[in-house]
Amino acid sequence: MLSYVVRRVLMVIPVLFGMSLVVFFMIRAIPGNPAQVILGQKATKEAVAALTHKLGLDQPWYVQYVKYIGGLLHGDLGESIRTGAPIAEEIWPYLAATIELSLAAMLIAVIIGVNAGIISAWFQNSWFDYIAMVLALIGVSMPIFWLGLMEQWLFSIQLDWLPTSGREDVRNPIEPITHLYLVDTLLSGNTDQFWQVVQHLVLPSMALATIPMAIIARMTRSSMLEVMKSDYIRTARAKGLSMFWVVYKHSLKNAIIPVLTVIGLQTGLLLGGAILTETIFSWPGIGRYIYDAIGYRDYPVIQSGILIIATIFIFINLIVDLLYAIIDPRIKYN
Amino acid sequence: MGEKVLLEVHGLRTSFFTDDGEIPAVDGVDFFIREGEVLGIVGESGCGKSVTSLSIMGLLPKGIGKVVGGEILFKGENLVEASERRMKQIRGNEIAMIFQEPMTSLNPLFTIGNQLVEAIRIHTKIGKKEARARAAEMLKLVGLPRAAQLLDEYPHQLSGGMRQRVMIAMAMLCRPALLIADEPTTALDVTIQAQILALMKQLNQTFGTAVMMITHDLGVVAELCDRVIVMYAGQIVEEGSVRDIFRNPKHPYTIGLIRSIPDIRGKKERLYSIPGQVPKPGAIRRGCRFADRCEWVVDRCRHEDPLLYETSEQGHRARCFLALEREGLVDERAAARSERA
Ligand SMILES: Nc1ncnc2c1ncn2[C@@H]1O[C@H](COP(=O)(O)OP(=O)(O)OP(=O)(O)O)[C@@H](O)[C@H]1O
Ligand code: SF4
Ligand SMILES: [Mg+2]
Numbered sequence: 001m002l003s004y005v006v007r008r009v010l011m012v013i014p015v016l017f018g019m020s021l022v023v024f025f026m027i028r029a030i031p032g033n034p035a036q037v038i039l040g041q042k043a044t045k046e047a048v049a050a051l052t053h054k055l056g057l058d059q060p061w062y063v064q065y066v067k068y069i070g071g072l073l074h075g076d077l078g079e080s081i082r083t084g085a086p087i088a089e090e091i092w093p094y095l096a097a098t099i100e101l102s103l104a105a106m107l108i109a110v111i112i113g114v115n116a117g118i119i120s121a122w123f124q125n126s127w128f129d130y131i132a133m134v135l136a137l138i139g140v141s142m143p144i145f146w147l148g149l150m151e152q153w154l155f156s157i158q159l160d161w162l163p164t165s166g167r168e169d170v171r172n173p174i175e176p177i178t179h180l181y182l183v184d185t186l187l188s189g190n191t192d193q194f195w196q197v198v199q200h201l202v203l204p205s206m207a208l209a210t211i212p213m214a215i216i217a218r219m220t221r222s223s224m225l226e227v228m229k230s231d232y233i234r235t236a237r238a239k240g241l242s243m244f245w246v247v248y249k250h251s252l253k254n255a256i257i258p259v260l261t262v263i264g265l266q267t268g269l270l271l272g273g274a275i276l277t278e279t280i281f282s283w284p285g286i287g288r289y290i291y292d293a294i295g296y297r298d299y300p301v302i303q304s305g306i307l308i309i310a311t312i313f314i315f316i317n318l319i320v321d322l323l324y325a326i327i328d329p330r331i332k333y334n
Numbered sequence: 335m336g337e338k339v340l341l342e343v344h345g346l347r348t349s350f351f352t353d354d355g356e357i358p359a360v361d362g363v364d365f366f367i368r369e370g371e372v373l374g375i376v377g378e379s380g381c382g383k384s385v386t387s388l389s390i391m392g393l394l395p396k397g398i399g400k401v402v403g404g405e406i407l408f409k410g411e412n413l414v415e416a417s418e419r420r421m422k423q424i425r426g427n428e429i430a431m432i433f434q435e436p437m438t439s440l441n442p443l444f445t446i447g448n449q450l451v452e453a454i455r456i457h458t459k460i461g462k463k464e465a466r467a468r469a470a471e472m473l474k475l476v477g478l479p480r481a482a483q484l485l486d487e488y489p490h491q492l493s494g495g496m497r498q499r500v501m502i503a504m505a506m507l508c509r510p511a512l513l514i515a516d517e518p519t520t521a522l523d524v525t526i527q528a529q530i531l532a533l534m535k536q537l538n539q540t541f542g543t544a545v546m547m548i549t550h551d552l553g554v555v556a557e558l559c560d561r562v563i564v565m566y567a568g569q570i571v572e573e574g575s576v577r578d579i580f581r582n583p584k585h586p587y588t589i590g591l592i593r594s595i596p597d598i599r600g601k602k603e604r605l606y607s608i609p610g611q612v613p614k615p616g617a618i619r620r621g622c623r624f625a626d627r628c629e630w631v632v633d634r635c636r637h638e639d640p641l642l643y644e645t646s647e648q649g650h651r652a653r654c655f656l657a658l659e660r661e662g663l664v665d666e667r668a669a670a671r672s673e674r675a
Contacts, residue, residue, distance in 0.1 A: 125397065231438040237393055239453045239504070240426035253443045328443060329488040 077304040096179035098285035102270035105208035117220025139214025165282035204281040212266035223255040264320035345404035361568035374559035430505035434517040436498035440489040447485030495526035567623040574650035584652035
């Protein structure tokens with residue numbers, strides 16, 4: 001087990017290198033001199049040359065790459081052209097906002113999606129199954145921006161139950177510690193603010209949860225149906241085990257394996273920053289941060305933002321693989 | 335072997351309801367098993383052997399398979415009408431079952447110990463430690479070495495023969511009165527087969543557990559069973575003691591099955607097999623279901639349904655007009671034919 005974990009973790013290193021190389025060249029493949037683009041057509045030759053030099057773009061690419069990697073290894077992501085601040089510091093609040101929202105959305109999606117899939121499979125062809133699967137079908141093809149707007153209209157404007165947008169009540173701002181507000185309000189012991197944060201999370205996380213929830217429910221159902229046909233499930237029944245335990249112990253552990261892949265993929269997609277949802281709900285997340293950087297041609301920010309999102313993707317993949325190994329004893333031996 | 339009847343099946347009819355309509359897989363089956371007895375159920379693939387056993391266990395595929403008639407009396411209690419709650423108490427505790435595929439019959443994601451302990455603790459209120467000790471003891475009893483270690487191993491670390499021993503151990507944990515074994519040796523190679531059969535015989539004698547041994551191999555029957563039932567197309571076509579059935583088979587299907595037993599010594603003879611195939615359930619509505627494959631078919635066979643007739647030997651019954659009319663003649667004919675051949 002341990003050797004598998006070590007091997008799997010070490011495998012991440014070349015992947016990270018490869019990815020950094022791809023991102024590096026991707027940014028440099030954008031046509032035109034970035035300094036020129038940033039400064040505009042009317043800029044003087046001297047100004048462009050100065051900025052080119054400042055960005056290090058006058059050096060050969062391998063020198064640039066080594067510097068860039070060297071910086072990364074020290075946790076240095078460069079500086080934002082727009083603000084002049086170190087990106088490594090500037091980016092965290094945005095990333096934290098996205099992490100909080102994505103994890104809340106995935107929690108909802110997994111709890112409801114997995115259980116709906118299980119019950120649909122258990123009571124195949126029942127009214128529950130039909131309704132859940134019709135909803136899931138609608139869910140996967142739901143335009144999320146529209147759903148978000150409808151949520152706001154119903155729950156905020158008409159019913160006035162929940163705030164329309166943002167992460168916090170501006171009249172009662174939160175003192176950031178980790179920038180994960182659920183954690184921060186708990187750390188400072190302010191339960192009022194904690195509930196405010198929860199209320200702000202409800203609508204955007206429900207909107208974001210919709211598609212993953214629908215995909216997870218469908219995947220869980222089909223995987224469960226497959227597993228429940230297997231011989232070892234018949235054995236479990238023949239022992240006198242109740243359907244509840246047959247389903248939630250013997251079937252689920254086997255059926256969840258392919259679902260984990262989907263959960264990992266969907267988490268990665270959400271963490272990549274759901275720009276549309278973040279925009280509708282004025283959520284100050286990483287998606288908005290990068291989007292704004294694109295508008296300003298802030299190349300170092302774009303580069304670092306993409307790098308971080310890709311890194312998160314790779315690590316989620318790693319976690320999923322390690323979970324496989326924990327769940328399935330057969331993996332360690334081959 | 336006691337004289338008391340443990341299980342009595344009367345007029346059992348089990349159907350599958352599919353898009354093609356009702357499939358009568360088991361069509362009026364009567365038999366009984368005495369306490370401590372080993373009953374063999376033989377017949378080719380698709381005769382309804384597994385469906386009969388799943389009907390007894392109440393494990394027919396939900397929503398598709400259903401007992402549509404008859405009763406299954408276990409210690410006098412009709413299992414067809416028993417609640418699911420009651421069936422859960424019986425399964426694994428009073429009636430246990432093992433299956434054909436040892437490679438896939440254990441859950442790959444749980445240790446052997448976990449699956450054995452679970453089987454005990456469903457039915458017995460004892461602690462985990464005690465259950466583990468009992469599980470280890472049972473593993474030893476079924477001839478598995480290093481039982482304590484095995485408890486912490488996963489099914490994929492064991493060979494097919496070992497897994498089938500684990501399945502048998504699991505089935506015997508609660509000392510069931512009846513063990514249903516659905517072709518437990520079919521998937522194993524010959525030497526392992528013999529070992530598993532010897533083990534089952536031994537457990538039957540030590541614990542007095544009655545065994546319902548489903549097989550398509552009459553060799554297994556000869557080895558292990560006291561009585562035998564021959565099934566064909568969802569019905570019983572012959573029933574009797576192993577001795578009577580081998581010495582004096584009455585039904586042409588049984589005769590065919592006996593002729594197709596491979597001779598262990600003789601390598602020269604080509605293996606006999608009954609020509610044709612088992613008809614699909616419900617395909618034959620009138621007359622003897624074996625008629626299309628029978629060498630002795632007469633007109634009457636095609637128009638009238640033969641019943642399970644008593645013969646001169648006690649407890650020996652056969653579903654054949656020929657057996658009814660010409661008691662004792664069947665053998666001579668068969669002998670005459672094989673001489674000519
Ligand atoms: N799930 C099912 N759905 C529809 N029909 C079925 C199903 N299971 C069994 N049957 C029908 O029941 C008949 C008897 O099947 P059964 O499994 O009892 O045969 P068997 O005697 O055990 O054969 P084998 O030696 O192959 O195990 C089959 O011919 C098939 O038509
Ligand atoms: S009843 Fe007729 S067809 Fe059927 S087995 Fe007997 S002789 Fe053959
Ligand atoms: Mg079968």
